Amino acid sequence: MNTVLRINGVRHDYRGRTALRDVDLALPVGVTALLGPNGAGKSTLLGLLSTVLSPQRGRVELNGLDPVRDRRRYRESIGFLPQRFTAPDQLTVAEFVTLSAWWRRVPRRERGPAVERALEATGLGERATSKVGELSGGMLRRLGIAQALVNEPPVLLLDEPTVGLDPRQRNALREVITELGAEHTVLLSTHLTEDVAAVAERVVVLDEGRVVADSTLAELTGEETSTASSLEAVYERLLGVGVPT
Numbered sequence: 001m002n003t004v005l006r007i008n009g010v011r012h013d014y015r016g017r018t019a020l021r022d023v024d025l026a027l028p029v030g031v032t033a034l035l036g037p038n039g040a041g042k043s044t045l046l047g048l049l050s051t052v053l054s055p056q057r058g059r060v061e062l063n064g065l066d067p068v069r070d071r072r073r074y075r076e077s078i079g080f081l082p083q084r085f086t087a088p089d090q091l092t093v094a095e096f097v098t099l100s101a102w103w104r105r106v107p108r109r110e111r112g113p114a115v116e117r118a119l120e121a122t123g124l125g126e127r128a129t130s131k132v133g134e135l136s137g138g139m140l141r142r143l144g145i146a147q148a149l150v151n152e153p154p155v156l157l158l159d160e161p162t163v164g165l166d167p168r169q170r171n172a173l174r175e176v177i178t179e180l181g182a183e184h185t186v187l188l189s190t191h192l193t194e195d196v197a198a199v200a201e202r203v204v205v206l207d208e209g210r211v212v213a214d215s216t217l218a219e220l221t222g223e224e225t226s227t228a229s230s231l232e233a234v235y236e237r238l239l240g241v242g243v244p245t
């Protein structure tokens with residue numbers, strides 16, 4: 001396994017409440033789903049990996065880069081779609097992604113092609129001149145992915161990108177994520193076993209801040225092609241409770 005992102009002994013506390021306990025993970029290219037009930041620590045882990053939160057204990061490494069020592073290069077190597085992604089309504093799709101390209105230090109003469117590539121990869125090519133305020137929830141989420149990948153970072157962190165979308169929008173977004181997994185290390189936080197079965201090769205299950213499963217989808221379910229229901233059964237066994245809400 002060619003590891004891109006490595007997490008060793010990471011722990012995170014919020015004023016006496018432990019959100020992550022000794023988390024060790026090694027993530028290769030491809031889509032890894034991060035599954036867990038409310039409060040399991042998924043957003044905290046993505047917060048640490050995206051440098052929104054500072055590490056308290058343990059080590060994170062991305063292709064040899066340290067998030068503190070090599071902060072700028074590390075941050076440029078990560079694209080992050082936060083759970084509550086928003087963008088200014090009055091900008092067009094292309095303007096917003098161009099602004100993101102500038103922010104993410106894409107050189108001026110490469111910005112045009114970079115924006116075009118990001119919009120194509122997220123299926124927004126034909127919406128380049130639409131105002132952000134006119135986008136559907138699914139398109140807005142795709143815009144969030146476009147801004148995250150405009151400088152072609154090797155790692156993409158997607159925090160619950162399918163929440164609140166209708167089935168068609170969810171399927172369209174899953175297609176985008178599957179394609180991104182061919183070349184990126186994608187960590188996809190989700191509550192939905194359907195998301196996992198549709199797009200992920202690997203699954204990490206977090207419960208109360210601990211990693212309780214970390215394997216390929218096939219290893220976890222014992223099936224070559226895993227379904228959402230077989231995954232749900234394993235998930236219930238792992239947590240000893242019902243399916244995630």
Ligand SMILES: Nc1ncnc2c1ncn2[C@@H]1O[C@H](COP(=O)(O)OP(=O)(O)OP(=O)(O)O)[C@@H](O)[C@H]1O
Pocket residue numbers: 014015017018019036037038039040041042043044045
């Ligand atoms: N800013 C904060 N202050 C105090 N406690 C927090 C804070 N953020 C998270 N927590 C606690 O840390 C734990 C992990 O929360 P986190 O949001 O990382 O979980 P999650 O798996 O992302 O949950 P969800 O699926 O509900 O988003 C929970 O017990 C939560 O209450």
